[in-house]
Amino acid sequence: MGYVAVKGGSDAIHQAKELVEFYRIKEQTTPVTVEQIRSQMRLAVDKVVSEGGLYAPEYGAIALKQAEGDVFEAAFILRAFITTLQRRYYSQMLNTREMFIRRKISASFREIPGGQVLGPTRDYTQRILDTAKVDETLADIRDFLSQFEKGIDRERLQEVTSYGKVIDLLRAEGLLQGVGNAEDTTLKDITREAIKFPAPRSARLQMMARAETGGLMALGYSSLRGFGNTHPTVGELRYGTVPVRVKDARGRVRYIGKVEVTEAEMITTIKTDKKNSIPYYSIGYGLCFGQNDTKAICMGILDRAMRSPEYGAPANDAEFVLYHTEGIEAMGFTNHLKLPHYVTFQAGLSNVRAAVRRANAIMEEEELV
Amino acid sequence: MSFHNEHSWLLKVRNLTKVYGEPNERTVELTGPEFGTNICPETESIVACAGVSFDLFPGEVLGIVGESGSGKSTVVKLLYFDIEKTAGSAWLRPYGDGKTNILEASGQQKRYIRNHLMGTVYQNPRDGLNFSFSSGGNIAEKLIMAGHMHVGNIRERAAYLLDKTEVPVRRMDDRPAAFSGGMQQRVQISKAIANNPPLLFLDEVTTGLDVSVQARVLDLIRELQQELGIAMIVVSHDLSVIRMLTDRTLVMKHGRVVESGLTDQILQDPQHAYTQLLVSSLL
Amino acid sequence: MIENIKYKKSYNFGFIDESTKKEVRRKLLKAVAIPGYQVPYSSPEMPIARGWGTGGLHITLALIGRNDIFKIIDQGSDASVNACNLREFVQAMTGCRVTYDTTEATLIQTRHRITEEELREDQLFVFQVPQPEPLRGVERYEYRTRQMHGEADYAKMWVSLYESFVRHGDIMLGAGYPVKVNGRYIMAPSPIPRWDIPNLHQAKTLYLFGAGREKRLYAVPPHTTVEPLEFEDVKFNIERFNGASCSKTGYRRAFLDELFLDDGSKTFVINDSNFLDKMEQGDPIHQFTNPYLDQLV
Secondary structure, three states, rough: OOOOEEEOHHHHHHHHHHHHHHHHHOOOOOOOOOOHHHHOHHHHHHHHHHHHOOOOOOHHHHHHOOOOHHHHHHHHHHHHOOOOOOOOOOOOOOOHHEEEEEEEEEOOOOOOOOOOOOOOOOOOOOOOOOOHHOOOOOHHHHHHHHHHHHHOOOOHHHOOOOOOOOHHHHOOOOOEEEOOOOOOOOOOOOOOOOOOOOHHHHHHHHHHOOOHHHHHHHHHHHOOOOOOEEEEEEEEEEEEEEEEEEEOOOOEEEEEEEEEEEEEEEEEEEOOOOOOOOOEEEEEEEEEEOOHHHHHHHHHHHHHHHOOOOOOOOOOOOHHHHHHHOOHHHHHHHHHHHHHOHHHHHHHHHHHHHHHHHHHHHHHHHHHO | OOOOOOOOOOEEEEEEEEEEEEEEOOOOHEEEEOOOOEEOOOOOEEEEEEEEEEOOOOOEEEEOOOOOOOHHHHHHHHOOOOOOEEEEEEOOOOOOOOOEHHHHHHHHHHHHHHHHEEEEEEOOHHHOOOOOHHHHHHHHHHHHHHHOOOOHHHHHHHHHHHOOOOHHHOOOOOHHHHHHHHHHHHHHHHHHHHHHHHHHEEEEEOOOOHHHOOOOOOOHHHHHHHOOOOEEEEOHHHHHHHHHOOOOOEEEOOOOEEEEEHHHHHHOOOOOHHHHHHHHHHO | OOOOOOOOOOOOOOOOOHHHHHHHHHHHHHHOOOOOOEEEOOOOOOOOOOOOOOOHHHHHOOOOOOOOEEEEOOOOEEEEEEHHHHHHHHHHHHEEOOOOOOOOOEEEEEEOOOOOOOOOEEEEEEEEEOOOOOOOOOOOOOOHHHHHHHHHOOOOHHHHHHHHHHOOOOOOOOOOOOOEEEOOOEOOOOOOOOHHHHHHHOOOOEEEEOOOOOOOEEEEEEOOOOOEEEOOOOOOOOOOOOOOOOOOOOOOOOEEEEEOOOOOOOEEEOHHHHHHHHHOOOOOOOOOOOHHHHHOO
16 A cells, blocks of 8 residues: 555554653653743743743643643643633733832933843843853752842842833823824733734734744844834833732722733834924833743834834734734644645646646647647 | 706716815815915814815716826825715716715725726726736726626627727736836726726826827827717826816816816916916926 | 632533633524624634644534534544544543444534535534635735625635636636635635535535634535536536546545555545445445536546
C-alpha cells in the first residue's frame, strides 16, 4: 500500500502523546516545580498570563511546565482553561493612579512627579551571557537577599506613595486632545461577542491586551519605520500592582486582590492637513498583565495608529492589526495547514486537469490550421 | 434642443448643500463668493456647496464649471451618492415617478439607482474601474447587477460597448492597468453606459490626459451623446470642454452658483464678474 | 458562598459552560431562521487549536445529549488523526457512544465532506468551517462584506466567476464552491468538494456550520433551496474521475481518493471510509441521489 496521508487513527495520536512526554523528561533531570517556574521564569509567566488573558500566574506556570516552555502553547492552554471557569463579576474600573509603583519612567520630560524610577529593568544592563548562573545555589540567593535588605533605608519607606500621571499635567495645560464626538465609546466585551468592524476603542484595546507580543511588536515597529504616520514618545510607562475591586450581590464594593500590570501612555502627534487646526497631543494607550514593556508600548503605538486609518500602512488598519495579532487564532490557523487537505486538493485537481486539456486542445487546433 | 415645460424634467435638484465640520446657524450665510471663502470664520467648518438648484431635461447636457473649491465636484459626488448631503433634495423622474428624494434613499435603493439609472465617469480611472478585473469584467459587473446572467450575452454586449468607445475588442480580457490613460477612460465610458442609463455624470474626465487624447475622448463623448440621447452633467474647470459638450452651464464659485444659462449665451455675454474672468481667459 | 476548589479536574457535561451552550443554541436558532446568514457568536477557546475544529465542537457540545451516538470524520475518514483527537475529547466530556456507522449516528461532525450515505431527518450534521465568508476572496474587509451581504450586493462575487471562466474556460473553483441559500444569502459551504454540493439542496437533514476562529454560525434548514452559483450558459458541474473506479470495489458513483503507490502508479479508492467498508462487506447502503450523479456515466 502506498503512502496515505495522516491516517493512523487513535494509536498514532496516543503514541505521539507518549513521545511528547518522553521528550519532556527523558533526561531524567530533577522535575522543575511550578513554584520555581512562577518565581524564576517570572517574565515568561507574565507573557503567558497576558496572552492567555487570565491573571493566574500559578496556572500560567503550570501551563509553561506542561508545554515545555512554549509560550504560544502555554497561552493557548490558559485560554482553553478560561472556558471552564464561571464568569461571576466584572471588576470596578481599575485606577492605575492607585498603582503601587515598581517602575515609572517618562521619555517626554526629564523630571516627573516622583522622579524617574527605573525599577527592575534590564534596559541599562549589558547583555553579556552570565555563565555564573550555572552554579547558582540557594545559599548564593540567600546571600544576595541579605545584602540587598541592608541597602533598604526603612526610614524612608513612608515616602513611597502613589503619584500623579504625566498626562494629567498635559491635560491641566490644555494640551491634550479631547475625546471627540466621532469616537465610539461603547463598552464591549470581546470574550463574550465576536468583534465586528468598525470596532469601538474598548474592543480594540481588549483585543490588543490579549494579543501576541511579537505580532504587536512587528506592527508597532513598522509604524515607526515609515509604514505609518504615528510619531510617539513615551509619556509614561509604569509597572506595578493595582488593586482590583468588585461589587458584591448587595452592591457593596469589595477589594479582592491586586494584579500586576504594565501601562504605557504614548504621547503622539498626528500629521494633519487641516490648516489652522491646533496640533493637540493625543494619547495612545497600552495596558497588559505582568511586566512587559514591549507589549504596552506597542499597544500604545497601535492604539493611536488605528485611530487614523492610512492607506498602505498595516499598523493603521484596525482589521489587519486585530485579526492578525490574535496569537491563539493565528497559531491555530497557520498550523492547520498540517491537517489533511487531500479532498480539497482532489477537488481542484479535476478542474486544473480539465483546463490543461482544454488548453492543449486549443493548441492542437491552432497547429492544424 | 427641444422645448420643455417645467414638468418634463429628468432630474430636479433643490438646495443641495454640503458642509464639513461642525457648523452653526450662521455658517452658510458667512461664506460664499461675496466673502471670498468656503470656510466659516466662526466654526472653521467648510461649506463645500450650498443652495445649488437646477433642473435637467432628458437628452440635455449640463455643464458645471469652476475652479478648485468651487464645489462643482461636490455637487456631482452628492448626486451619485459618493458622499452624504447636509441638506437638499433631488428627484429623478424614472425613479418612483420622480416623487422620491433620492438623497434619502436606502443603501440598496441608491445602488439600484447608480446601476440602472446613472452612469459615472471619474477623473481617475481607479475610482471608476476595478483594476483587479478585466475591462470586460468591469462592464460585466454592471450587466450582472442588472440581472444579465448569460456569459455569452454579457460578452457580446461588452464587446459592442467597447467597440463603440473605440477600444479594441480583442483587449476585452486585459486588465485596465495594461491600457493607456485615454483607453482607461474609454473603458470607463463603456461601463457607465452599459445599462443604458438616462443620466451620465462626467467628472473632469479628460483632465490629466494628453491634449490630443483629450480631443478624441471629447469627440467620442459628443458622438455618443448625440447617438444615444443620454442626459449628461459635465464637470470641468476647463471652459473649452464646457463649450464643446454642453447646452447649458452653471458657473460655481466658493460653493455657490453665481451664474447659469445657455452655454452659448454665457460664453458670449457673461454677466457675473467671475464668469467674465473665466471667459476672458479662454484661449 | 461558592467554594473555589483548587486543581479540580471535573468538567461540565460537554466541557463548555451552560450559558455558552445557551448562547450557541440561541444563535443557531437565529441561523436556522435566516438560512445562510452568518451569525456572530462568542466562540470561547477550546483545548483544540483554532482552525482545527473549535466551531464544529461548539455546536456539537451545545447540542449533544447523553443518548446521542456521535460520529466524526475528517476528509471522509473516521480514522484520521484529528478526527480521533476530537472524538476522544467529545467522548471524555460527554460519555456518549461513538460510532463509525453513518446510519447509526445521531450527530455527525465533519471536516470537509458530506457522507455518501443519505442523511435522515433525525440526524444532525455539523460542518467544521475554516472561512465562513464566501466573499473574502474578493473583499478582504469584514465591515464591507457584512454590508455586501446586508444589501445582497454580490456583483463582485459574480464577476470573479466570470473572470475565472474567461481566463480558464471554466469556473475554477474546487472545494467550497459558493452557493445561494433560499434565494437570498451567498454562503460558503465549507471546503467540501463539488461532488457534495448538490446534497445540500432540499435535504432531509438540518445542516449546521461552525466557524470557531472567525466566530460565526450558520445553517441550512431541511428542505431548503441551495443553488451553486452558475451562469445561464456556464453551469456548475461535479468532479469527474474520467471513468476511474474504486480499485477495491469497482464502484464509480462515489467521490474517489487518488493514491500514488510506491511504484509511482496511480489508483483510486472510495473516499468515504465507512461507505467503503460497507461496500466491501456487502452491507446495505442508502446513498444520496441527485441529478448530477445521475448524469455521471
